[in-house]
Amino acid sequence: MHVALLGGTGDIGEGLALRLARDTDHAVTVGSRDAEKAGDAAGEYETILADHGVKATVEGAENAAAAAAADVAVCCVPAYHLTDTIEAVADDLGDAVLVSPAVGMKSDESGMHYNPPGVGSVTELAAAAAPDGTPVAGAFHNLAAGRLGTLSADLDWDVPIVASDDTAREAVVTLVEDMSGLRPLVAGDLSNAAEIEGLTPLLINLARNNDGMHDLGVKFW
Amino acid sequence: MHVALLGGTGDIGEGLALRLARDTDHAVTVGSRDAEKAGDAAGEYETILADHGVKATVEGAENAAAAAAADVAVCCVPAYHLTDTIEAVADDLGDAVLVSPAVGMKSDESGMHYNPPGVGSVTELAAAAAPDGTPVAGAFHNLAAGRLGTLSADLDWDVPIVASDDTAREAVVTLVEDMSGLRPLVAGDLSNAAEIEGLTPLLINLARNNDGMHDLGVKFW
Numbered sequence: 118m119h120v121a122l123l124g125g126t127g128d129i130g131e132g133l134a135l136r137l138a139r140d141t142d143h144a145v146t147v148g149s150r151d152a153e154k155a156g157d158a159a160g161e162y163e164t165i166l167a168d169h170g171v172k173a174t175v176e177g178a179e180n181a182a183a184a185a186a187a188d189v190a191v192c193c194v195p196a197y198h199l200t201d202t203i204e205a206v207a208d209d210l211g212d213a214v215l216v217s218p219a220v221g222m223k224s225d226e227s228g229m230h231y232n233p234p235g236v237g238s239v240t241e242l243a244a245a246a247a248p249d250g251t252p253v254a255g256a257f258h259n260l261a262a263g264r265l266g267t268l269s270a271d272l273d274w275d276v277p278i279v280a281s282d283d284t285a286r287e288a289v290v291t292l293v294e295d296m297s298g299l300r301p302l303v304a305g306d307l308s309n310a311a312e313i314e315g316l317t318p319l320l321i322n323l324a325r326n327n328d329g330m331h332d333l334g335v336k337f338w
Numbered sequence: 339m340h341v342a343l344l345g346g347t348g349d350i351g352e353g354l355a356l357r358l359a360r361d362t363d364h365a366v367t368v369g370s371r372d373a374e375k376a377g378d379a380a381g382e383y384e385t386i387l388a389d390h391g392v393k394a395t396v397e398g399a400e401n402a403a404a405a406a407a408a409d410v411a412v413c414c415v416p417a418y419h420l421t422d423t424i425e426a427v428a429d430d431l432g433d434a435v436l437v438s439p440a441v442g443m444k445s446d447e448s449g450m451h452y453n454p455p456g457v458g459s460v461t462e463l464a465a466a467a468a469p470d471g472t473p474v475a476g477a478f479h480n481l482a483a484g485r486l487g488t489l490s491a492d493l494d495w496d497v498p499i500v501a502s503d504d505t506a507r508e509a510v511v512t513l514v515e516d517m518s519g520l521r522p523l524v525a526g527d528l529s530n531a532a533e534i535e536g537l538t539p540l541l542i543n544l545a546r547n548n549d550g551m552h553d554l555g556v557k558f559w
Contacts, residue, residue: 225529227526227527227529227530228526228527228530230529230530230532230533231532231533231536273559277540277544302544302547302548302551303544303547303548304449304540304543304544304547305448305449305543305546305547306448306449308446308448308451309448309449309451309539309540309543311451311452311536312451312452312536312537312539312540312543313540315452315532315533315536315537316533316536316537316540318530318533319498319525319530319533319534319537320558322525322526322530322533323498323523323524323525323558325526326523326524326525326526327523327524330523330558330559333558333559334558334559335556335557335558336556336557336558336559337541337544337551337554337555337556337557338494338551338554338555338557
């Protein structure tokens with residue numbers, strides 16, 4: 118498949134780009150509002166991969182061009198940029214599966230708290246912003262970007278996946294299966310996204326409150 | 339410590355009673371609104387323990403009497419009985435730590451969904467129902483009762499703990515540490531409970547949607 122990482126110049130985009138390029142045969146394009154910035158990031162990712170002995174091509178493109186070429190478009194921007202980013206590529210998505218990893222959180226003196234939008238979850242906000250009929254999935258919410266982007270780090274994490282239909286679910290299950298150390302788990306339809314997103318502030322709170330824990334992920338058994 | 343399992347005749351109460359009695363030196367009293375029912379359950383638990391080669395004493399008592407003797411009182415009733423149960427023992431809690439494992443959920447055709455009370459979480463609802471100054475903790479929300487109550491099953495699960503103060507936190511950390519296969523993890527104060535409680539419907543949805551998964555718990559790393 119061809120995977121576009123919309124807004125893929127940030128830390129979650131970097132981690133997914135590096136691991137998709139290293140572990141899979143899927144084509145990877147880093148998207149940005151700024152094509153030059155996208156190209157620069159793609160070049161940096163290729164350099165990091167080369168430093169780890171991996172000869173791989175990562176393309177860079179403006180978000181709409183990246184979306185136009187994609188079978189799967191992962192929207193790697195923070196929750197507050199999600200709607201704008203999706204609306205800017207809406208005419209270019211075609212039949213692509215749209216994937217949302219973003220989580221809404223707020224912080225106070227007690228730690229991080231889940232802060233979903235009115236529609237119930239950020240994943241459902243992505244679906245609301247997408248053109249009618251777009252296959253939408255929620256995934257990658259709980260991946261600690263620091264460890265994800267460290268290619269020398271083994272993961273062994275689970276990735277709960279919610280999806281609007283079989284097309285979206287099967288595409289994301291395949292992507293996750295193809296990355297080393299990640300196990301896809303089906304968690305239902307998009308209305309089940311909030312419980313997955315809410316796990317992310319818990320992971321942050323656990324890392325803050327327990328010695329020796331950082332960059333946490335999760336394993337269900 | 340002396341542990342009271344208020345409403346401890348149900349499945350989570352049974353699992354905690356069996357494992358506390360088998361794995362620890364803490365005294366265990368099963369509470370119920372009906373002292374005779376509590377005594378019957380305690381006797382059944384002793385029989386199960388004996389069948390596993392464990393000679394242990396489990397007491398049974400009416401909830402208020404169980405609370406009066408307790409250093410830690412775990413309120414093992416469903417969320418919709420929580421307030422009534424706590425109010426019924428309020429005069430007897432003394433300095434005991436009150437622990438809430440309950441989760442509010444609703445079910446529809448998509449699966450289970452977290453359904454917190456207006457105060458934010460069931461754990462905070464327990465704190466609101468308790469007398470002022472009661473040390474309150476949230477813990478045991480994510481334990482699958484079926485596996486917990488099966489003494490032949492190994493657990494290797496994490497138990498995120500939120501607490502109103504150090505007294506509550508330290509008491510529950512000790513209890514969890516003393517049970518085989520459970521690791522206590524500090525998750526912050528009571529305002530951080532919702533993200534832990536929300537994990538329970540996710541565990542149920544994952545078990546429903548993935549072949550071979552059932553009675554799930556969680557491990558953070």
